[in-house]
Amino acid sequence: MHLNDGSKITEEQIEELNANGPYSMAIWKSGDISVGNEEGLAGRSEYFLNLIRESILKNYTMDEIKNFSILDIGCNDGWVLHQLSDLPFAKMVGIEPRAKNIEKGRTVRKILKLENSVEYRVGDIESLQGEVFDIVICAGVLYHVESIPLALRKVRESCRHMLFIESRCISSNYITQELKDEIEMRDLVYQFEDEICGVTAQKYESAYYDGSAAHNTIVNVPTTESLVMNLNILGFDNIDIVADADTYRRDVWKDKRPLGGVCISATLPDEPKTLESEEDNWINEYEIGLENEVLPRSLLEPLYKFFCLQDSEVKFSGGLKTIHDYLTMADNLPSIDKSVLPDSNNGKFALEIVKNWRYSPYDKIALEYGKLLKHEGVLDEAIKVLKSVTTNKINSDWRSVYRAFHLLSLIYQDQKNEKESNKYRELCMKSNYKFPVKHG
Numbered sequence: 001m002h003l004n005d006g007s008k009i010t011e012e013q014i015e016e017l018n019a020n021g022p023y024s025m026a027i028w029k030s031g032d033i034s035v036g037n038e039e040g041l042a043g044r045s046e047y048f049l050n051l052i053r054e055s056i057l058k059n060y061t062m063d064e065i066k067n068f069s070i071l072d073i074g075c076n077d078g079w080v081l082h083q084l085s086d087l088p089f090a091k092m093v094g095i096e097p098r099a100k101n102i103e104k105g106r107t108v109r110k111i112l113k114l115e116n117s118v119e120y121r122v123g124d125i126e127s128l129q130g131e132v133f134d135i136v137i138c139a140g141v142l143y144h145v146e147s148i149p150l151a152l153r154k155v156r157e158s159c160r161h162m163l164f165i166e167s168r169c170i171s172s173n174y175i176t177q178e179l180k181d182e183i184e185m186r187d188l189v190y191q192f193e194d195e196i197c198g199v200t201a202q203k204y205e206s207a208y209y210d211g212s213a214a215h216n217t218i219v220n221v222p223t224t225e226s227l228v229m230n231l232n233i234l235g236f237d238n239i240d241i242v243a244d245a246d247t248y249r250r251d252v253w254k255d256k257r258p259l260g261g262v263c264i265s266a267t268l269p270d271e272p273k274t275l276e277s278e279e280d281n282w283i284n285e286y287e288i289g290l291e292n293e294v295l296p297r298s299l300l301e302p303l304y305k306f307f308c309l310q311d312s313e314v315k316f317s318g319g320l321k322t323i324h325d326y327l328t329m330a331d332n333l334p335s336i337d338k339s340v341l342p343d344s345n346n347g348k349f350a351l352e353i354v355k356n357w358r359y360s361p362y363d364k365i366a367l368e369y370g371k372l373l374k375h376e377g378v379l380d381e382a383i384k385v386l387k388s389v390t391t392n393k394i395n396s397d398w399r400s401v402y403r404a405f406h407l408l409s410l411i412y413q414d415q416k417n418e419k420e421s422n423k424y425r426e427l428c429m430k431s432n433y434k435f436p437v438k439h440g
């Protein structure tokens, strides 16, 4: 049993290594000596280490790396950064909540005569504060924390350019159509983002084992989608799934363990867009888009007569009948798609408007009819219809009310009635202070 320099390891050193164990995350090597028994994790750390190295070298030149700092969160005995210390980083820091794990690394490097210039500190992901690193690694940690979103916020604050995540994950097969229907993915955001959602599983976890949660708690095992969504709202782009669950299972677990795993690299653009920073743009585009979408008279008039003027003689056929049934049937709803619209030239928001009629059809259809009259230049009639939304009853549909206020304000502006125009603009802003009022 010889080290790199030819010297022999003593029995005392073997006892010290055994006392410091378990070295269960990776294998430290020198000469013909290996310290590490990965047991069920065999091959994992080598595997994702290669992916980290590839992701770094794909995104950055050696000259850039020379000026870069790198942080490894939950670094355990520090093996990952030790392996990366051949790259010319200006600063390398590993943080780990268990002092014992840091000591474990120090001992093995001392006995195997391995050196690096990494700074290992005691600390956890939740207490990251202030210090920013060009590259951040977060491997094997997210499924040991109480809150993945909060942990990732901390990671985001500590990251300047690139993040690499390795995590256990649950199968995306849990994301079924039934689940999607049940959680109703109808938010404004979905007008602008992919139709993505995630699932996270919870389980108890004690802090007994060196590689587990830092405190006895409930931890979360995410789907890949949950991680991608979190990275997306934190402003990361180039979110690259460098090993998906199937690849990971095939390459690492080889069906020895029933685990899913995922590796993701993501970068931050110079001016990251976040959910908060995008909200104004989305509201703007959505509200202006809806306002500019004027549905045809052939669609609106019969529905207005039936729902708003209570004319039960109106007869519906074709697409109109489907819409009528959709609005009046309690269950077994017909599906609504573009084919129900009479005019195939309808814009992006036409179907969105019609689908939303299901709740409060009176207010919503009257709003659209008032908008059509405004568009046709029949302004006095438009005012009458729009005011039926805002004055006829208490508890009118909120969205129809602030949109009607806005249209009334525009009509009065056209009629040079500044007083009424201002009044309705103020009512619009009172009703929805985020409404993108552009006139006045």
Ligand SMILES: C[S@@+](CC[C@H](N)C(=O)[O-])C[C@H]1O[C@@H](n2cnc3c(N)ncnc32)[C@H](O)[C@@H]1O
Pocket: 025, 026, 045, 073, 074, 075, 076, 077, 095, 096, 097, 098, 101, 123, 124, 125, 126, 138, 139, 140, 141, 144, 145, 210, 211, 212, 213, 214, 215
């Ligand atoms: C499965 S091990 C992974 C170690 C190493 N990063 C790797 O991937 O091989 C999980 C590590 O995360 C640490 N850990 C647990 N909770 C943590 C937290 N809240 N913040 C940072 N690290 C944590 C554990 O002490 C342990 O060293």
